[in-house]
Amino acid sequence: MSEALEPGSTPGHPPTAPDHEGRFARLRERTDELELFISGLLAFALLAVPGRIFEAWATSTVHTEGVYGYALWFGFSTSVGLCYVVAVALIAHLAIRGYWVGLIGLKVHFPDGIRWERIPLMGRVSRVFYQARVGSLDGVIANADRAASTLFSATLLFALTMVLIGAGAVLLFAVAGAIGALFGNADRVMLIIAGLFFTVLVLSNCVPLVLEKVIARRHLRGVASPGLERITHRVLAFNQWLIPMRLLLPVQLTLQSNRYARNFMVAYFVAVMVAMSIGGLQAISSAKFSLFNRYEVITTEAVDEGMVSAHYESLRADHDRLLRYPMIPTDVVEGALLRVFIPHQPQRDNELARRLCGALPGGENRLRGPAAETAAVQCVARFWAVTLDGTPVALDGFVAMERRDLEMRGLVGYLPLSALSPGRHDLRLVWNAGGPERGAMRHREFRIPFWYAPDASR
Structure with a gap:
């Protein structure tokens, strides 16, 4: 039974070598x-x-x-x-x-x-x-x-x-x-596993380099190293599973x-x-207003004591996405109630909840029904202090709220303004008042000035 001919070969002649150079040239x-x-x-x-x-x-x-x-x-x-x-x-x-x-x-x-x-x-x-x-x-x-x-x-x-x-x-x-x-304990276990993985990854790449040096020195002395060579091959083969x-x-x-x-x-x-x-x-x-700027008069400190657009829902823009500040609807309030939204940020608030909210074991709210909402408000109220024109505002009347428009959850409350005189008023909120001066858990102060104009709609 005749064998199949190689591509490019002719009967009675040996098969020609593949034209790799010509094929690569055409490619x-x-x-x-x-x-x-x-x-x-x-x-x-x-x-x-x-x-x-x-x-x-x-x-x-x-x-x-x-x-x-x-x-x-x-x-x-x-x-x-x-x-x-x-x-x-x-x-x-x-x-x-x-x-x-x-x-x-x-x-x-x-x-x-x-x-x-x-x-x-x-x-x-x-x-x-x-x-x-x-x-x-x-x-x-x-x-x-x-x-x-x-x-x-x-x-x-x-x-x-x-x-x-x-x-x-x-x-x-x-x-x-x-x-x-x-x-x-997901966080701790994940950190341990991630640390072990990267340790193994670094060692698996460093061990062959060290073994190569040892084998080369032994070779110069005329000493064979079959065992070390097998170990090197196995480590390199293990690396193929990782990379x-x-x-x-x-x-x-x-x-x-x-x-x-x-x-x-x-x-x-x-x-x-x-x-x-x-x-x-x-x-x-x-997060910053400008990465490179030369504001030497209206500085960041001056603006923090003045007005920041991220505090006003009507003035927020896409540039304010990372500024999850307490908010009110607008800078000029015409109605008799002022809506105040205090965002809840798990990255910061959960740690405080574990320390300050004894009613929630481990800082987790596992209650159901109205009790869950009450416990959430009472817990968040422990690390927020709110004043309006220097007068403390109790957070007992606030309720838990989910804002799909802002992609945030938090507390919302409606402060009565009818007793206030028209003009400027200052809402001040402090998070973690007893916290340190620096670091992720430092205390943060937010000042939100607004103007009460009950006759503006007439």
Whole structure:
């Protein structure tokens, strides 16, 4: 029975070797087109994604605390950093490819390239200098082509790394959260599991380096190390379960072995660190009025004693999403009642509830019916002090409220204003009055001036 012929072979002749070089050459002719297509498709689309991610994070983070809040923050910073860094890198790739296309166009129309002897106002010394620095047009085209392909591959490597970091973190937090729920102390269990995982990850990457040094020294002394080599192989095999090396290493090792190895790794890790920091910068800029400003007269301290738009529901904007301050409807009140909304933030309030609310074991409200609402009001009232024009306001008449428009829960109360004279009045709220001066649990004071105008509607 005759054997099947290899593709490209003829009967009676040995099969020809596969034409790998020709096949790669044909693929290479279209690689530039594919790079341009992918970069153009993703570069500017990715710039629109961080805004959506920020909105989702800002909406979700107010409802969580502890490790769950850290998990949301990690996912937010990783995703936003990935989008921005990849988008900037792809835009740079498009610029280099555009430069490369322009050079090719010049080469087509001017096949001789740079004709140095015909350049005016350039002497012999300058010509020698520029010829050594610039080189030929063919060399510049080749360098631009290599730089674009290198940047494109490095960008894909970075994107894969960030996606794997994010997916691994989500899986780790999910498993740790499930185990923590079984033991009743989710935050502590999740922190322990996360710490153990990252310790194992660091050790599994450091152990092979140490063993390689030991094996190399023993080899120089003429001592065989089969046991250490087996251990090294097993550790490397274990790493494959943690990191998909077959997906990352072809790109990483190719770039690392053909470019400057140390510089590549430094740039690679710097890009990862920058990506992880961009989310924090965006959160800070969203919480502050202006990240860079020169306000030397109307300072932040002056505004805090005056008026901040985040206190007035009618003046709040998207820029105030992270400012979860006590609120009143508007700065000019015409009715006889003033609605005051005090937000509840689990990230801060839960810790105080565990310390101050003895009626709620562990700070958890497990009551049902009207008792649950009463207990919630009494607990939150323990770490808020409210005064109107210096007169204390009791929070007993406040009720628990869910604001879907603000994506927050809290207490709401209606203060009577009919006994007040028209004009300016000051509502002052203090959170954790006995707290420290600094830190996450520091006491916070909010001053909300408003103007009572009962005759304005007439």
